[in-house]
Amino acid sequence: MGDDERTALEPDELEPDELGGDAACWLGSVCADCGAMIEGPPGTACWRCGGTHREGD
Numbered sequence: 899m900g901d902d903e904r905t906a907l908e909p910d911e912l913e914p915d916e917l918g919g920d921a922a923c924w925l926g927s928v929c930a931d932c933g934a935m936i937e938g939p940p941g942t943a944c945w946r947c948g949g950t951h952r953e954g955d
């Protein structure tokens with residue numbers, strides 16, 4: 899009695915892999931123009947030189 903709050907589970911915490919999987923595949927892209935590491939989805943402009951070309955493109 900009084901412990902009902904302990905049984906309330908957040909359904910969002912059951913599948914943490916859904917959030918981490920996609921992020922890892924586009925981390926560490928290297929800018930083909932200046933060599934800076936670009937963090938973000940494909941097409942994200944380089945934070946240093948503003949270019950969108952990456953190593954491997």
Ligand SMILES: [Zn+2]
Pocket residue numbers: 929930931932933934944945946947948949
């Ligand atoms: Zn760059």
